[in-house]
Amino acid sequence: MNKQVSDQTLASEVRKLPKDMQPQRDLWPGIERAIQHKNQRVQHTDKQQSLPPMAWAASIIAAVLVAWISFAPTSTNITPDLVSNHSEQAALNSDVLVKAMQTNFQQQKQAMLVSYGKPDMSNLPVTMQNQLEELAQARKTIEKALKADANNVDLLNLLRFTQQQELNLLQQLYPYMNNNNVHWQSI
Amino acid sequence: MNNAKVIDANKLFVSAQEQEWITQAQQGSQIAFHQLYQRHHRQVYALCWRMLADKDSAEDVCQEVFVVLWQKITNFRGESKFSTWLHSVTSNVVLSHIRKQKNWFQRVFSIEEQTNYSLPDEAAVELDDSSELEVLDKHIAQLPERARLVFVLFAVEGYRHEEIATMLSMAVGSSKSQYHRARTLLKQAMSEAAVVGGYDE
Numbered sequence: 001m002n003k004q005v006s007d008q009t010l011a012s013e014v015r016k017l018p019k020d021m022q023p024q025r026d027l028w029p030g031i032e033r034a035i036q037h038k039n040q041r042v043q044h045t046d047k048q049q050s051l052p053p054m055a056w057a058a059s060i061i062a063a064v065l066v067a068w069i070s071f072a073p074t075s076t077n078i079t080p081d082l083v084s085n086h087s088e089q090a091a092l093n094s095d096v097l098v099k100a101m102q103t104n105f106q107q108q109k110q111a112m113l114v115s116y117g118k119p120d121m122s123n124l125p126v127t128m129q130n131q132l133e134e135l136a137q138a139r140k141t142i143e144k145a146l147k148a149d150a151n152n153v154d155l156l157n158l159l160r161f162t163q164q165q166e167l168n169l170l171q172q173l174y175p176y177m178n179n180n181n182v183h184w185q186s187i
Numbered sequence: 188m189n190n191a192k193v194i195d196a197n198k199l200f201v202s203a204q205e206q207e208w209i210t211q212a213q214q215g216s217q218i219a220f221h222q223l224y225q226r227h228h229r230q231v232y233a234l235c236w237r238m239l240a241d242k243d244s245a246e247d248v249c250q251e252v253f254v255v256l257w258q259k260i261t262n263f264r265g266e267s268k269f270s271t272w273l274h275s276v277t278s279n280v281v282l283s284h285i286r287k288q289k290n291w292f293q294r295v296f297s298i299e300e301q302t303n304y305s306l307p308d309e310a311a312v313e314l315d316d317s318s319e320l321e322v323l324d325k326h327i328a329q330l331p332e333r334a335r336l337v338f339v340l341f342a343v344e345g346y347r348h349e350e351i352a353t354m355l356s357m358a359v360g361s362s363k364s365q366y367h368r369a370r371t372l373l374k375q376a377m378s379e380a381a382v383v384g385g386y387d388e
Contacts, residue, residue, distance in 0.1 A: 005374040006374075007374070009377070010374055013377070019229075020229035020233055023232045023246050032217070034250070035254060035257045038254070
């Protein structure tokens, strides 16, 4: 015959249940790995979210350049007969201005890289290297266009804008490179 | 009297130390978080084990609880005891795990796979506690899933039927009837065990 267990007995047994149980395996190493993995993913996501504005800027400059080079008439086509001594003098002055802008830009860029400890740019992720390369390429193309049309104020402004974008990008990439342990060359 | 004061002081010290670890963990200290793990993982594992009735799943979900805790610990405002808050996080993670394990058909029609109650399989249930407590835990583990979840949450963890009904997406009346069912099955199993193994009431 069964011995009936009462509600009180069951309640009493429930109260006696141990609060703790020991897992058979050590669970911490797995938890630690998962936490570190998630932290890395969060950092990666944050950085990815900060990059698109620069990518957009680079793309816009590239598109403007392509449009400019494709559709803009050159000064020789428009005013072949209007080139005078005066305009030659102006072109010479513009040449000097472009060279001064280039020198100034190179000095700023070098000063920035030296202050960062001359980073090895080849250690950057490929996407970032591509963005830097695109901006540099855009700048060179504008400089080339200015040789043919030295008086063009729009081109001069575009060159100044592109140079500034390149410097801004370098400035933004510095903390990223630093956080990801990119190796820095000693100076 | 002196002993009581010593115990109170000890509790106060432990509580202050835990608060310090919580604050540091909220600021990103994994060392402080490890201390919290060391203090609470056995309780979390016990709850996982009782709800899931499976050692391997309980270990996996216990790990998941602490990963979720790391992400959510900044949400802890100290409005309740940390252990209480952690148990509610644990219950939610376990229930979420159970939902993920079920297929679409089971979820829609609330079909229970484990409907036949039987005495526990010694190999499946392993506990290092005293024999009486092992027996009750083994019986709980053999309950049908919904009855087991309701019983653990109500009788062991102290949730109200209204809370359980919300957590398990069921009516309050269903929670009460599942609890009644669990109690009947447990008493029956304990009675049978008393006859077979000389279980002393």
